[in-house]
Amino acid sequence: MRCYQLTGFGQDLAAREQPRPVPTGTEVLVKIGGAGVCHSDVHLWEGHYDLGGDRKLSFADRLKLPLTLGHESAGEIVALGPEVDDVTEGATCIVCSWIGCRECAACETGDEHLCTAPRFLGVNRDGGYADYVLVPHPRYIVEIGDLDPVAAAPLVCSGLTTYSALKKFGALLARQPIAIIGAGGLGLIALGVLKMLGGQGAVVVEIDPRKREAAMAAGALATVDPKAPDAGATLRQALGGSVLGVLDLVGSGETATLAVETLDKGGRLVIVGLFGGAMTLPVPLVPMKALTIQGSYIGSPAELRELVDLVRSHGLPATPIDRRPLAEAAAALTDLRLGRVVGRVVLTP
Ligand SMILES: [Zn+2]
Ligand SMILES: [Zn+2]
Structure with missing residues (x-):
């Protein structure tokens, strides 16, 4: 063979x-x-x-x-x-x-x-x-x-990884949309799996315009270019005013930092991506916002x-x-x- x-x-x-x-x-x-x-x-x-x-x-x-x-x-x-x-x-x-x-x-x-x-x-x-x-x-x-x-x-x-990661958001999925960072192979399959789980959908954050287009075709509610000056506000608005769940499928220092800074009180960040890098985290934000930061493998x-x-x-x-x-x-x-x-x-x- x-x-x-x-x-x-x-x-x-x-x-x-x-x-x-x-x-x-x-x-x-x-x-x-x-x-x-x-x-x-x-x-x-x-x-x-x-x-x-x-x-x-x-x-x-x-x-x-x-x-x-x-x-x-x-x-x-x-x-x-x-x-x-x-x-x-x-x-x-x-x-x-x-x-x-x-x-x-x-x-x-x-x-x-x-x-x-x-x-x-x-x-x-x-x-x-x-x-x-x-x-x-x-x-x-x-x-x-x-x-x-x-x-x-x-x-x-890719299917199992997104399924297991999405399950970690629990009942939130059915209550309101979440943010998904990255529209590579994982991001596109995540949109389909989210739908199968009865979720309210997702707004996709992605730097590549071709991949943003693919995300829309795969059922994203909206897409956001993280390099745009008003990215955080656009994301919040697209999610209906509050950011309680972020699925980071890129996993770079930049994306994890964006997630921690954007999440509201009680929010959850699930990190899956292994792009690499380190994150500098303002520690008081974790207790003050009662954030959950969770890895999923x-x-x-x-x-x-x-x-x-x-x-x-x-x-x-x-x-x-x-x-x-x-x-x-x-x-x-x-x-x-x-x-x-x-x-x-x-x-x-
Ligand atoms: Zn793999
Ligand atoms: Zn073993």
Whole structure:
């Protein structure tokens, strides 16, 4: 089979030929129909996260190379290990890449995505930029019925990440609109997920006019250019006078600061984006405004099943999908890094 591997940080992905895996024990082999290209693949490729002030969080001692990237995999179940009897050969599925050790405190509560010794597909072990992906256990297979695997692949990371983050706003979603910062792949899918959750919608803050346009097409109530001089006031007005929820899908020092300064008393900021940088926070604002600042990282395997149930009854979110051949994996990463992608790139073998 073909696979596209990271062989060194900062180096172009390498095309490799490998034998097609044969599942043993509880393993399940999935033939890739679509593999989403996520912004965290760009971080993996670069080899670090930017922590601001010249500090970096390096992957060098945490990842073993070569590594086949791709943690948004969908396709067809084509072979089962001898111990597997609860999934159907030939069925269409997405693969939950968020595999934990099943022993740590996080895993014990079902939060395998927060595992201290993760075995994530496409991060800690080979993922879906390939013709096939080997899944260690059927519990990570989520059958999707007749949904298109190419359009469904992004549910695994961008869909789940926004679903889990939006749930953290609780009852606020149904009461009033929230602000979403960033209209990249995550922002556009968030608008669709928010609708499925019965939310009152969102005003999208985005610097790129093309992405603001895409946000309107994906159902944003309004968009705001954060570089405009009256951005804060425009955002407040578009939200109906009060700012109680901000979902930051960019996660830079600037965006988090904008959120903290704009939120009203009792407001909540949920930070998802990993763009990087540091934030200087006037500490008294946190108690005086009774702010909640919360991080959200992917979502649990159980939340992924909840999301798939929701999608199977409401249909897929209307996020633009940019289908490209698997052989263009390296170019897709470059385009994403340079901000040239609208919606989600999904590689198809
Ligand atoms: Zn991702
Ligand atoms: Zn664990």
